[in-house]
Amino acid sequence: MIPAPFEYARAASLEEALSFLAEHGDEAKLLAGGHSLLPLMKLRLATPGVLVDIGRIEELQYVRDEGEAVAIGALTTHHDLSRNPLLRRQLPVVAHVAGQIGDPQVRHRGTIGGSLAHGDAASDLPAVVLALGGTLVALGPKGRREIPASEFHNGFLETALEPDEVLVEVRLGKSGGTGWGFEKLTKRAQDWAIVAAVAVQREDAPGGVGVGLVNMASVPIRAASVEAALADGASVAEAAELADADSDPGADINASVEYRRHVAKVLVRRALERALAGPAGGDGAAGAAGAAGGAGAASEGGSS
């Protein structure tokens, strides 16, 4: 439980972080909240030569209304996302999901940028950003570039980020998430999802809905077949039957492949029902279900 020796550099600014990365190249690894990287280092499964700590760069901690989009600084913690008034008003699904991650300690340390850049398929926020059709902003020596969320996760713990780039911002269109549903199946409240599904109403999507899946492949994925079926006029139940069509789940101590495929259908159906429920019934029903949901069964949704 002691990491291999490493150098440590704390970046006081984004500029300084970029220069550290340029200096150390592949040897360097960015440290934000540390909740993914540090355990790997303690197990000596990750042995970066240089740890560039960006955790104190305040300029990357924000949630801003930018007209068409909400811009979220990469170092905004899950806790801050969950409490942010703008998100709770405009994109309540983001606030809600962030508030369900891990436990309070994790939420006070973990960041949205860290979650996305680590790229763990079992993390919740990447699936939400995918469902919302978000855009990720990276900054590097060659400047700033925007990467669609759908092109960000390339493979198991692999992203489109270059070694000298920093993920600085997540941009989410405001059209997403008026009606939404999030269904997360966990062993215990603080665990990663065995499977989770998020559904959001989106004016810009053909079927009017975006659907994301957690832990159903080596990367966070969208349930594109479900979205397409809805666009073609399928019922929620019919569309939900396609929940695993775009997936490639693995087996582990918590679930078989068959179980994951089955549960994905159940959770997508439930998430869609919540997301598409009429404004009248949505909030009340969601609130009641949320209060009843206890150990390991976080499910909530709403509409406005």
Added chain:
Amino acid sequence: MSILGNRVLRREDPKFLTVGGTYVGDLELPGALHVVFVRSPLAHGVIRSIDTDEARAAPGVVGVFTNADLGAGPMTPMGMVNQSMVRPLLAEGRVRYVGEPVAAVLAETHAAGVDAAELVAVDYEPLPVVVDPVTAAETGAPILFDDVGTNIAFELNFGEDPSFFDGCDVVVRQRILNQRVAPCPLEVRSAVAEMVDGRLRFHASTQAPHDVRSTLARYLGMEESAVHVVSPDVGGGFGAKGGVYAEEVVVAALARNLNRPVRWTETRSESMLGFGHGRAQMQDVAIGATSDGKIQAYRLNVLQDCGAYPDMGAVLPFLTRLMAPGVYAIPKVECSSRSVVTNTVPVTAYRGAGRPEATAAIERAIDCLAAELRLDPAEVRRRNYIATDAFPVTTAVGTEYDTGDYAMALERALEVAGYEELRAEQARRRSAVAPDLSSEGAGGGLAPRSKQLGIGLSSYVEITAPMGGGEFGAVEVKPDGKVVVRTGTSPHGQGHATAWSMLVADAMGVSLEDIEVVHGDTDVVPRGGGTMGSRSLQLGGVAVSQAAVEVVDRGRQLAADLLEAAPDDVVLDKTMGRFHVAGTPSISRTWAELGAASLDRDGQALQAEVDFEAPGPTFPFGTHVSVVEVDLDTGQVELVRHISVDDAGRVLNPLLFGGQVHGGIAQGAAQALFEEFRYDADGNPLTANLADYSFVSAAELPSYEWTYTETPTGKNALGVKGIGEAGTIGSTPAVQNAVCDALSHLGVRHVDMPATPVRVWEAVSAASSSVPAAAAAARSEPANATNGGA
């Protein structure tokens, strides 16, 4: 008015809740060297060589040691167990489980030790691995101890009577897994050793400091008088800190051999692979009854997984057997067992140690019988309880129960639970709801449409202080009036300081604040059995209580001398803490005056020492009712209510009683629903950290509905029984029965623990795809069929 029976707040808590305790790892020991163990990555293999050269040369390294360097050990099994299955302190020639210590690095800092441990090169030749105890018991299985030639470490056979089930209208059989769990105390293992004036001083995180003293002396070849063990605050043990671990002996050996202070605190990851595991039984039950549900015969065959070396785990079936019939009057009971070694972490005592396994088996068997006979599980229990007027009673396995009132506990629990209403709600949900993925719910469909209700019962009786033995207690009055209590039972969370103070305050009329409870130092407390098997109050508490009574007698004698009165005329005013002649309260002697006078008179302190030996163990009992909701679509189980009625004789302090039950229910429910230590077929642990191992948290548990009754025992003057393990014993089968009950209408008869989502979903899927076949296979067999179990 007596303080006994009152809800006195724990004297221990202000410290723990503010500045915190002082644990072994907190001790400051300038210049101490740090031990880091090199552990086997292989479950089974021959050690061809161990190259320590590079590690020795690493910065900060003082030495690297293998077993031959230690001059200590090996560790030998308990008496009943195959004596050839010895354990070297560090693996020698062969490794038998992942995590087994192979070499010890001694370094100036912990970090230097961890770095150097990576440099120790061990050349292994892999051997075939056996993880499953069923396989391990079969001929042709990989053998862990070649010279023994079998994996069987211990057997209890009490014969198989072919006419055993004659006269039974129905016989129900079930194989039940009581899975392997990890105890996970907050404080992991930790040890500090140093030589002081030629003696070994050893700080241990233990439940039994005096046992540590004798065990270390034996394995180190030292006189017991040359070993001084101190146990400071201990952050939980749950039975698994009841013995001495190889690593602890290594720490002591290195300190002695090098004559330098040495310390070791394991990481959580090490703890999961080195600290003893619990339970790990495969049980085959067969229960025979008349058609009206009267049990005639019960057979329990236990296959106990010992892990790689037979520790306490090997003899758990002995305790299981003692309690096999549970609360029921069963004319014929057979219990046989076989304990086998496997390439896994050694199994040891874990909260209840063999008795929860007995309760789980019989309580599942009762529910299976009830399902077979289509009787209410509560009614089957009623028809079979040992009658309240039958006590003391000797069961068919020869265990003598002291007192009990099992029917009363059941009725009380059913009343609190609202049993009839629960059954009505269950029926309503069953008839109203069909699990159907393809149907869209009417009326918005936002409520989960497939949550079934399950109601589970468990009536338990357990044996506390099962291993007998006595306990030491002493009470001394200091010249300033303070009272020092010395006790041989060393607590690790139970609240001894509060409980013992109450007993002393009640006997002597001194205030709690003036009482100091001393434990855990073998130079201060001469003897002690320790805290395990729920034995503390009924042995250690009684010893302290008796010592206080003796001190009162001596105080009275002394006061009589000072007051120039006859002792019989002198009374103790407990409200004032003073002795005076009856009718003349104005002339009195305080405890302080008597403490000083005793020293003045002959240099002897005013004190008493007692070694209390009970005439036998005691048998607390109760009934738990558990209510679960099962989501048929996902298999997820939620524990929504847990009702417990517990009876541990006379209650000293309901707060402490309730605390023990509270934690016990959590641990028991956790076994039923969440926890399982798992290996793959190659012996690689799959749950070696707290992310993968589903240690329960408060978020998964409801608030309990707890109540207690008092049926005193005659085995001690206080009338008290133990309560440390009852919560765990009662809760596990109640929760498991509730899960099975929720699914029973679907044709599911049994779901093994833990009832995880995938396991429940698979059980439901299997039953719904073949209801007639599953029902037929699971139901009764001919009464004279031979038992196919291990």
